[in-house]
Amino acid sequence: MKKLLSLTLAGLLILFCAVPAFAADAARYGFGEYEHVFIIGIDGAGAAFEKVDSPNFDRIFADNACRHNAVTEYITTSAQNWGSILLGVDYETHGMTNDSTQANPHTSADAFHSIFYYARQAMPQAKLVSICHWPNINYGIIENDINVKKVNRFTDTLVVDEVVHNVTVGKAPTLMFVQLDDVDHAAHTYGGFSEEYYAAVEKMDVNLGRIYDAIESRGLMENSLFIVVADHGETAGGHGGQTVEESSAVLAVAGKSVNKGLLPEDVHNRDVSAIALYALGIEQPAAFISGVPAGLFGTAREKTVAENPMEPGDKLLYALCFPFIRGFNLIMPAFAWIYDIYYKAGVFSFLK
Numbered sequence: 001m002k003k004l005l006s007l008t009l010a011g012l013l014i015l016f017c018a019v020p021a022f023a024a025d026a027a028r029y030g031f032g033e034y035e036h037v038f039i040i041g042i043d044g045a046g047a048a049f050e051k052v053d054s055p056n057f058d059r060i061f062a063d064n065a066c067r068h069n070a071v072t073e074y075i076t077t078s079a080q081n082w083g084s085i086l087l088g089v090d091y092e093t094h095g096m097t098n099d100s101t102q103a104n105p106h107t108s109a110d111a112f113h114s115i116f117y118y119a120r121q122a123m124p125q126a127k128l129v130s131i132c133h134w135p136n137i138n139y140g141i142i143e144n145d146i147n148v149k150k151v152n153r154f155t156d157t158l159v160v161d162e163v164v165h166n167v168t169v170g171k172a173p174t175l176m177f178v179q180l181d182d183v184d185h186a187a188h189t190y191g192g193f194s195e196e197y198y199a200a201v202e203k204m205d206v207n208l209g210r211i212y213d214a215i216e217s218r219g220l221m222e223n224s225l226f227i228v229v230a231d232h233g234e235t236a237g238g239h240g241g242q243t244v245e246e247s248s249a250v251l252a253v254a255g256k257s258v259n260k261g262l263l264p265e266d267v268h269n270r271d272v273s274a275i276a277l278y279a280l281g282i283e284q285p286a287a288f289i290s291g292v293p294a295g296l297f298g299t300a301r302e303k304t305v306a307e308n309p310m311e312p313g314d315k316l317l318y319a320l321c322f323p324f325i326r327g328f329n330l331i332m333p334a335f336a337w338i339y340d341i342y343y344k345a346g347v348f349s350f351l352k
């Protein structure tokens with residue numbers, strides 16, 4: 001009888017310790033739920049996708065999450081922002097500039113690491129790919145000694161051709177970064193508010209459609225997270241400053257467990273780093289100054305609205321159990337202590 005009582009108490013202890021752990025796990029929607037992450041970086045796109053006719057962007061993200069004016073780094077220059085997007089820290093921390101990324105190759109011996117480094121550590125055999133128009137990224141931002149397949153191409157069309165080839169032929173990439181540069185070129189040549197600039201954004205929408213359809217055609221979207229992000233926006237006279245146009249950047253995320261809705265106002269373009277690792281099931285490094293936006297992920301394949309990431313059934317269960325679990329956790333040590341005193345005093349001897 002004494003044994004039965006002790007076993008029952010032990011069982012209750014295990015049960016009530018396990019319930020909160022289970023509840024915490026269940027709330028980590030999206031963690032490790034993806035086999036592939038595709039990040040499509042569009043240099044200089046800012047918030048321009050909401051100002052042009054962009055049928056591909058619209059169909060890809062209609063049922064997913066987006067913000068056209070995610071926060072950029074304070075200095076709205078390319079290396080500062082691509083550095084932050086890929087390294088997960090602000091530019092004051094990584095210190096990269098357009099000049100430094102051209103002069104210094106980034107290696108795993110450097111102080112701050114890219115998402116490719118963490119992906120390589122977690123997945124030694126994974127196919128990691130970076131295909132860029134602007135060569136500084138592959139040279140000065142992504143490590144050169146961790147077996148990332150790097151390709152530089154001199155036009156966006158050639159970049160997209162290479163992306164489609166890598167998506168559809170051979171082993172599918174676990175993590176792929178793509179950088180397209182024509183929108184920024186149009187801004188530097190004609191100005192950020194010019195017809196030519198917006199025409200370049202519309203052309204970019206066609207590129208997005210080509211890449212997305214290639215992923216879809218191979219059946220990868222079922223287990224892929226598809227992200228579009230800009231480094232900065234543009235003004236009539238270039239970029240680098242702190243105007244609203246320059247310091248707004250599109251951030252859009254599509255995937256099976258992505259909630260439909262607007263990403264929070266304080267989302268940064270560098271949060272892409274945290275989102276990518278989270279989706280692949282890699283714990284966020286302590287060095288990161290980025291995070292997964294609240295409400296981004298919900299239950300896989302059963303999309304919910306952004307305000308309600310927990311399923312109604314889970315929410316009710318949690319609400320009902322929480323006071324009980326919390327109360328039990330508080331009184332249990334006292335109860336065990338009293339039980340111990342009584343037991344030693346022989347109070348339970350009548351149970352024998």
Ligand SMILES: [Zn+2]
Pocket residue numbers: 043044077078079184231232
């Ligand atoms: Zn740029």
